[in-house]
Amino acid sequence: MSGKTLFDKVWDQHVVSEIKDGPSVLYIDRHFIHEVTSPQAFDGLRKRGIGVFRPAQTIATADHNVPTIDQHLPIKDRLSRFQVQKLTENCEEFGVQFYGLGHQYQGIVHVIGPELGITQPGITIVCGDSHTSTHGAFGAVAFGIGTSEVEQVLATQCVLQRKPKRMKIEVNGPLAKGVLSKDIILYIASKISTSGATGHFIEYTGSTIRNLSMEARMTICNMSIEMGARGGMIAPDETTFEYLKGRKYAPQGEAWDKAVARWKELHTDADAVFDTSYEYDASDIVPMITYGTNPGMGIKINEAVPSAPDNVKALEYMGLTAGEQLLGKPVNHVFIGSCTNSRIEDLRLVASLVKGKQKAPNVHAMVIPGSKQVEQQAIQEGLDQILKEAGFQLRQPGCSACLGMNDDKVPAGEYCVSTSNRNFEGRQGPGARTILASPLTAAATAITGRITDVREII
Amino acid sequence: MEPITIIKSTCVPLPAENVDTDQIIPARFLKATTREGFGDNLFRDWRYDSDNNPKPSFVLNQPDYSGSILVAGKNFGCGSSREHAAWALYDFGFKVVVSSFFADIFRNNALNNGLLPIQLSEEYIQSLLAAVEDNPELEVMVDLPKQQLNVVGSDEIVSFEINPHKKSCLLKGFDDIDYLINQKDKITEFEKNRITA
Structure with missing residues (x-):
């Protein structure tokens, strides 16, 4: 067996x-x-x-x-x-x-x-x-x-x-400068498509995944559903234990030691079999953006919008043409937030990039912390001041413009570079055009007012 | 939940692929706290323009097409887990959605609300879409007990898969909560030996 x-x-x-x-x-x-x-x-x-x-x-x-x-x-x-x-x-x-x-x-x-x-x-x-x-x-x-x-x-x-099937996605090798876990998952989604993992539960493995922080791992697992998967998981390790230790509801004292001993057994056996497996090389991953109306429609930031028969409706909605470059395209809205990218690490990355800079005058840049605790920590670390001085609005926690159920909406026809998870038609407001990207790409775009390859400014 | 057995109806064709639940019912209409009334906003932004005028090009605004069977392109119901999508389709009057592929959460939500998702081959869906677009009066018969579907007047009968438990629930109009509540003794027993805190 x-x-x-x-x-x-x-x-x-x-x-x-x-x-x-x-x-x-x-x-x-x-x-x-x-x-x-x-x-x-x-x-x-x-x-x-x-x-x-x-x-x-x-x-x-x-x-x-x-x-x-x-x-x-x-x-x-x-x-x-x-x-x-x-x-x-x-x-x-x-x-x-x-x-x-x-x-x-x-x-x-x-x-x-x-x-x-x-x-x-x-x-x-x-x-x-x-x-x-x-x-x-x-x-x-x-x-x-x-x-x-x-x-x-x-x-x-x-x-x-019903028990889903098992899928393994392995990513190996070091990540290039300016490439974040959001880029990894947008890259994987562009390979597997918006429905390619339906009926499966994914396990992400490989040295690239292993070297990610907990925040970065959460971004990856968060978007498993964008490929249709029931869920996605990563085996717990020292990074996981280190993150959890001392948290409010984490086991304490002797119970902690027992829990860690039990958690260490949670890994895939060497001879276990997956129904489907994919393997990617991190050296092929660069900053990614989406051009269409589902998260599987992603490209490398310096690639042209592809031409395919099933793109027609999406490109019409997005106001784009096949063969067009997205780099340099003017953008008026930048949204940094959502359950995908609103954790303290995301805010730190954004602050480190915008520190001492000014957002472009045409851009409305919104940063929504994921929780009260993230908000408080950002204030303690002085990130709120850095963001404010750069012209970014740090607001209060919630799902916000990821799905536009509150007043935080993108106007019809306008582009928004967003760190959220879905670029569906009307997701950020009726007629809104969403371009998914990493927090660094979003921050860089806010500074220049145009879709920007973050590698050029760091 | 209303039981389902045999349904005979004309069809509404929606060939678009990857129809996500944000299209079926946009998030801004999820603020109701009951299950009823979502049909008014079904496919809201495809059905109406920004001034709330019906868009004549969208199938639900075309008087030729009506019925309780929606024939949809592949990967229907992807995206958000909102059960409001299944409620909106049901509230509008659909009892069956036929597609070559359904997203997992939508499929469960549909089955939990007496909306029957039928998965058939892409080839059959394409021929059915073409036939319905060619003749909007074409009727389709769905026989849940036999797990069969056919175009009325045609000899071609196709079979579809459905989980036996779910089939039995739909035929009787029972839901999973009834089943689970009857399992409470087993669940309590399970909890005694639960390892994870």
């Missing part, structure tokens, strides 16, 4: 039972909820007359629709205010921990889980949000679910799921 993959080990440990020819009953260790995809699930519990089965294992925050200024005031938008109010009431009624607006731990759900140490190796995590794959960076099996499944977890701490 062949060995097990990391994914198999974690998944198999959480199977309560299996339905013949059907899905498994999968036990969920940690469940995150937010204001947008949970109200109907709580209503379902009320209709059935049942409570939350294990309230201590669900953690709530408000992130998707919240404003990123004046968070101490009542939310102006009536529907958003009502949705957040509903979450507050639901958490009170059902006994769920809620980190609401103004709380020192509030933030984007996929930023606060790791920074509070709730996210740990070897556990199962779900959330009514497709970017739950982020938490896989710690060696957790983490995936997005729909609202009916949120109700399943609230009611029983389990979901019914």
Whole structure:
């Protein structure tokens, strides 16, 4: 018998039972909820007359629709205010921990889980949000679910799921200067396509991945869903343990030592078999940008927009033509934020690049920290001053212009270089044209006012 | 959940590939706290211009096409996990989506709401799209108990796969929560030996 993959080990440990020819009953260790995809699930519990089965294992925050200024005031938008109010009431009624607006731990759900140490190796995590794959960076099996499944977890701490196939993506070699983990994942997505990993759970391996920080690993796992994958994970190692040690919900003392001993067993066996494998060389990866309307439509920043029959609709929406160079194209909006790139490391990188410089007059540059803790740390480190002096707006935590549920929208027809995860039509506002890139590429573009190869200015 | 057995209907063709859930229901319409009413904003930005006038070129605005079966291009429902996408399609009146490929989360969400996703070969989808565009009155019969689909009047019957558990849920109108609640004893037993904290 062949060995097990990391994914198999974690998944198999959480199977309560299996339905013949059907899905498994999968036990969920940690469940995150937010204001947008949970109200109907709580209503379902009320209709059935049942409570939350294990309230201590669900953690709530408000992130998707919240404003990123004046968070101490009542939310102006009536529907958003009502949705957040509903979450507050639901958490009170059902006994769920809620980190609401103004709380020192509030933030984007996929930023606060790791920074509070709730996210740990070897556990199962779900959330009514497709970017739950982020938490896989710690060696957790983490995936997005729909609202009916949120109700399943609230009611029983389990979901019914079919076991996905296994995919290995290996990246080896040192990264060139100016190339970030965002470029790695945009590069992989451009190779595999927006649907190429559907039905799979990815494990990212290889020396390039191994040498990344936890923040950078989270960016990679975050975008697993953009290739259709159910999730993506990275085996835990010293980098993981170092990140988690001492965090609020991480095990302490003797429990910590025991946990680390257990986590060290979480790796793919040498003789384990993957259904699909890809291998890439880091030396082929340069700063990447997208030109189309799904995250798989990416190119190297100095390449021309490709011509392909299935690009026509996307290029029309984006106002681009095949053969065109994106380098040098004027851009009026830069968004730095989202569960992909809003962590302290991202803000530090941006600050280091813009320090002593000024953003171009035509650019509206917004920086949205991923959480209250990231915001506070940025202030402590003086990053807020650097950003302000460079003409960037540092706002308050939330999902913001990644999906434009609040007022942070990109106007119709305008280009936005964005560190978020999706360039779908209208994602950042009706008619908005999103170009995905790394925080360094976004910062460099804000400085010059044109799409810029960051390697030319560092 | 409404049970599904046999559905006979005309079809709405939507050949676009990689239709993401942001197109099915844009994020700005996700602020409701109930499951109903999302159909009004189904495909909002493809259906209406910025002044809220219907765009005549979009299929849902073409009076020739109607019915409870949506025939869609491959990788339907990719992107966000929002179940609102399945609710919007169902609320609008669709009972079946036929495509050559579905995104995982959308497929689960559809099945959990009595919206049947049927996956068929790309070749068959292309021929069905062409046939529907050629004759909007063409009817398709979906037989869930037999797991078969055919164009009414045609001898060609195609079979489709569906997980037996999900099939049984759809036929009876049961959802997974009912099933899981009945498993609580097993779940509690499992928790006693759980290693991960």
